[in-house]
Amino acid sequence: MRIPIRVALAGIVAGLVLANGAALAASAENGKTAYVKNGCWQCHGLLGQGSVVTSNGTVLANSQLPFDVFKNFVRSSNRAMPPYREAILSDADLADIYAYLQSVPKPPDVNSIPLLKP
Amino acid sequence: MAREHTRSKINRRNFLAGVAVAGAAGTATTVMPQGAAGSATTAPPIDPAPAPRPSALPPTAKIAAAEAGTPQEIKRETGKPGSDFMVDVIKSLDIKYMPCNPASSFRALHESLIDYGGNKQPEFLTCMHEESAVGMAHGYFKIAGKPLLTLVHGTVGLQHAAMGIYNAWCDRVPVIVVGGNDMDAAHRPPGVPTFHSAQDINALVRDFTKWDDTPVSAQHFAQSFVRMYKIATTPPYGPVMMSLDAGLQQEPIHDIGEKLYIPRFVPSSPPQGDTGAVKEAARLLSLAERPVIVVDRAARTPNGIKLLVELAESLQAPVVDMGGRMNFPKTHYLNRPPNVIGQADVIIGMELSDFWGVVNGYVDNDAHGIGVNESKIKAGTKLISINSVELITKSNYQDFQRFQVVDVSMPADAEATLPALIEAVKAAIPNDKKAAIAQRGEAIRKAYATGRENVKRAAAIAWDASPISTARLVMETWAQIKDLDWSLVASEGNVSNWPQRLWPFEKHHHWLGRSGGYGVGYGAPASIGAALANRDLGRFSVSIQSDGDLMYAPGVLWTAARHKIPLLAVMHNNRGYHQEVMHIQRLANFRDRVAYLGNDMAPLGTSIQNPDIEYHKLAESMGWWAKGPIKDPADLGPAIKEAVAVVKSGQPALLNVWTQPR
Numbered sequence: 001m002r003i004p005i006r007v008a009l010a011g012i013v014a015g016l017v018l019a020n021g022a023a024l025a026a027s028a029e030n031g032k033t034a035y036v037k038n039g040c041w042q043c044h045g046l047l048g049q050g051s052v053v054t055s056n057g058t059v060l061a062n063s064q065l066p067f068d069v070f071k072n073f074v075r076s077s078n079r080a081m082p083p084y085r086e087a088i089l090s091d092a093d094l095a096d097i098y099a100y101l102q103s104v105p106k107p108p109d110v111n112s113i114p115l116l117k118p
Numbered sequence: 119m120a121r122e123h124t125r126s127k128i129n130r131r132n133f134l135a136g137v138a139v140a141g142a143a144g145t146a147t148t149v150m151p152q153g154a155a156g157s158a159t160t161a162p163p164i165d166p167a168p169a170p171r172p173s174a175l176p177p178t179a180k181i182a183a184a185e186a187g188t189p190q191e192i193k194r195e196t197g198k199p200g201s202d203f204m205v206d207v208i209k210s211l212d213i214k215y216m217p218c219n220p221a222s223s224f225r226a227l228h229e230s231l232i233d234y235g236g237n238k239q240p241e242f243l244t245c246m247h248e249e250s251a252v253g254m255a256h257g258y259f260k261i262a263g264k265p266l267l268t269l270v271h272g273t274v275g276l277q278h279a280a281m282g283i284y285n286a287w288c289d290r291v292p293v294i295v296v297g298g299n300d301m302d303a304a305h306r307p308p309g310v311p312t313f314h315s316a317q318d319i320n321a322l323v324r325d326f327t328k329w330d331d332t333p334v335s336a337q338h339f340a341q342s343f344v345r346m347y348k349i350a351t352t353p354p355y356g357p358v359m360m361s362l363d364a365g366l367q368q369e370p371i372h373d374i375g376e377k378l379y380i381p382r383f384v385p386s387s388p389p390q391g392d393t394g395a396v397k398e399a400a401r402l403l404s405l406a407e408r409p410v411i412v413v414d415r416a417a418r419t420p421n422g423i424k425l426l427v428e429l430a431e432s433l434q435a436p437v438v439d440m441g442g443r444m445n446f447p448k449t450h451y452l453n454r455p456p457n458v459i460g461q462a463d464v465i466i467g468m469e470l471s472d473f474w475g476v477v478n479g480y481v482d483n484d485a486h487g488i489g490v491n492e493s494k495i496k497a498g499t500k501l502i503s504i505n506s507v508e509l510i511t512k513s514n515y516q517d518f519q520r521f522q523v524v525d526v527s528m529p530a531d532a533e534a535t536l537p538a539l540i541e542a543v544k545a546a547i548p549n550d551k552k553a554a555i556a557q558r559g560e561a562i563r564k565a566y567a568t569g570r571e572n573v574k575r576a577a578a579i580a581w582d583a584s585p586i587s588t589a590r591l592v593m594e595t596w597a598q599i600k601d602l603d604w605s606l607v608a609s610e611g612n613v614s615n616w617p618q619r620l621w622p623f624e625k626h627h628h629w630l631g632r633s634g635g636y637g638v639g640y641g642a643p644a645s646i647g648a649a650l651a652n653r654d655l656g657r658f659s660v661s662i663q664s665d666g667d668l669m670y671a672p673g674v675l676w677t678a679a680r681h682k683i684p685l686l687a688v689m690h691n692n693r694g695y696h697q698e699v700m701h702i703q704r705l706a707n708f709r710d711r712v713a714y715l716g717n718d719m720a721p722l723g724t725s726i727q728n729p730d731i732e733y734h735k736l737a738e739s740m741g742w743w744a745k746g747p748i749k750d751p752a753d754l755g756p757a758i759k760e761a762v763a764v765v766k767s768g769q770p771a772l773l774n775v776w777t778q779p780r
Binding site for chain 2: 036037038039041042043045046047049050051052053054057059061078079080082083084085087088107108109110113115116
């Protein structure tokens with residue numbers, strides 16, 4: 001999922017004001033189910049880790065993206081990611097998915113992984 | 119396919135001459151149709167009209183018997199079988215192996231190869247599918263640099279082989295394919311052998327082979343076999359095809375007063391770029407502010423890598439390796455990702471399978487399948503192409519991709535042209551540009567170091583996930599093979615390019631490229647073929663084996679065990695045809711529909727689950743050491759270590775690992 005920088009910045013400001021109201025009420029557990037059922041995992045991985053070949057390297061797990069920006073992109077994407085309009089994914093499910101992605105455990109420090117050390 | 123009757127002592131040439139004489143005689147005695155005699159310019163008959171005659175005479179008793187009865191037994195001949203001579207020809211080319219599924223239409227050649235030829239040069243490798251045989255030959259060449267021969271059954275076997283041949287064609291790899299074909303409709307057995315014969319079996323693959331022929335004599339076979347070997351192994355490489363008559367194989371060699379001979383094979387030199395075009399390319403590159411080198415199948419040999427390094431260092435130009443072959447060391451600071459293309463003012467593409475795709479983007483963003491095309495480069499960027507494939511472009515199959523206008527076009531072999539280009543570039547660089555070029559190199563060196571760190575951070579994400587992340591899969595494998603002389607012989611199913619991003623590819627055998635035609639089913643046989651070549655060179659072979667790919671023709675696992683071909687196959691088992699998983703989801707989204715999953719995780723028809731395939735048991739049943747399913751990342755390293763020990767002892771080993779989708 002590629003987010004235009006200008007849209008992202010605008011969203012961050014808006015997100016601070018709105019305090020991610022919709023997302024705060026959401027369920028990460030339900031979101032995990034919705035994330036799989038709606039096929040998000042196919043390009044973004046089961047933990048939102050992303051891939052250089054299917055999500056242009058974008059990582060959704062623990063994303064700093066405000067919910068409204070996230071939602072706006074999912075609803076209206078006209079780039080490589082196909083849009084999920086309300087007809088096929090409800091606002092409630094989308095909020096749950098966002099909550100799930102925020103709940104994914106943070107990755108270990110790369111220096112703590114012997115296989116990734118220089 | 120057994121012949122009831124051998125041919126008469128009349129050889130084929132005399133037989134054809136006889137047919138011609140008989141045909142001429144038949145013409146002379148043809149009865150003119152009555153209607154023709156009644157034309158206006160014909161003089162009326164003086165004599166009374168003769169009695170009416172039929173337009174065709176009834177057959178004599180002898181002809182009727184020949185048409186309807188059983189052909190008479192013909193006296194058998196003795197002498198050296200034609201197929202023995204064919205073996206002499208094949209041996210002259212030093213072909214080491216022959217992966218092959220047996221078939222009656224080449225039984226004579228098969229028998230000669232193992233009994234007269236001693237099953238050496240080539241050694242018969244029993245395959246369970248013709249596509250596997252071609253795939254093995256494909257992989258073998260990419261390590262050994264020498265083609266293999268495979269024999270296929272006319273029509274049915276060749277149809278099985280066709281996808282493998284198309285992959286070899288698109289990947290520019292020589293494979294020698296000989297199809298048995300019983301062409302004599304009057305003498306071949308009826309029933310199955312006739313279902314399996316055709317006038318022109320080569321037509322099936324003519325659009326994606328470099329050359330084909332149908333010899334009609336032993337000497338013709340000798341000339342054509344050496345010719346096809348020469349054509350296949352002259353860059354641009356490609357598969358070749360011969361239809362070989364079953365009768366020609368089985369008949370004794372006829373004494374027609376000519377001494378049979380085997381033509382000497384002399385390799386052709388690869389085509390080099392025109393001197394003027396090379397100079398112009400060097401001028402553009404040497405004066406460029408931001409030149410970029412893009413390579414795909416440029417390094418045919420290890421020397422190709424050295425030459426590319428020399429060119430890149432001379433210019434301090436970043437190199438984007440599209441991965442058709444191991445072209446440029448991943449550990450070299452000039453190795454850069456494709457996004458540098460957007461900054462270029464001059465781009466040289468070498469043996470690119472898709473130049474348009476390098477400098478343009480395509481976004482599949484609507485339900486109509488039209489998408490959006492957009493340029494990735496700045497206006498005015500100069501483009502240079504060296505591509506030998508322009509010399510063999512055909513019409514039907516679209517492997518030539520979209521047309522891209524370039525400023526300098528050299529239909530020539532890149533590796534063969536590189537020495538002249540390097541010399542020309544060095545001569546063309548002005549003295550006052552040398553400092554700027556060195557400075558450019560330093561900036562790229564810093565970007566390379568930053569890029570390496572970013573890649574490692576990305577690999578750490580989902581490191582402990584189950585199913586196992588593809589980055590973890592790749593690095594756990596690396597940890598166990600890094601001290602060996604390793605060769606990654608295939609990586610199918612797409613693991614987010616982690617091997618290319620994390621492993622230190624430096625030698626030509628570290629990476630072999632992909633299938634070429636993207637026909638699924640290449641990975642398993644090609645990795646076994648490459649492992650065979652590596653076995654003979656004392657190297658350790660490893661493959662990332664995807665689930666869908668393996669199930670196209672899993673019988674090739676048995677071939678590896680039967681012929682003691684050591685290979686470590688670490689499975690990327692994401693339980694689906696994942697490219698198709700995403701395609702169906704995209705279309706459903708574009709159409710505002712919820713994709714129907716059934717009981718699976720992915721859209722109906724794209725999953726490989728319910729039940730899950732136990733690949734480890736499948737492999738075990740065919741003689742492999744195997745383990746799985748491995749779902750916990752903590753179990754992966756120890757399992758790979760165990761498997762490596764097995765492979766080092768000379769056996770193939772497979773690990774069934776459940777993985778993230780990409």
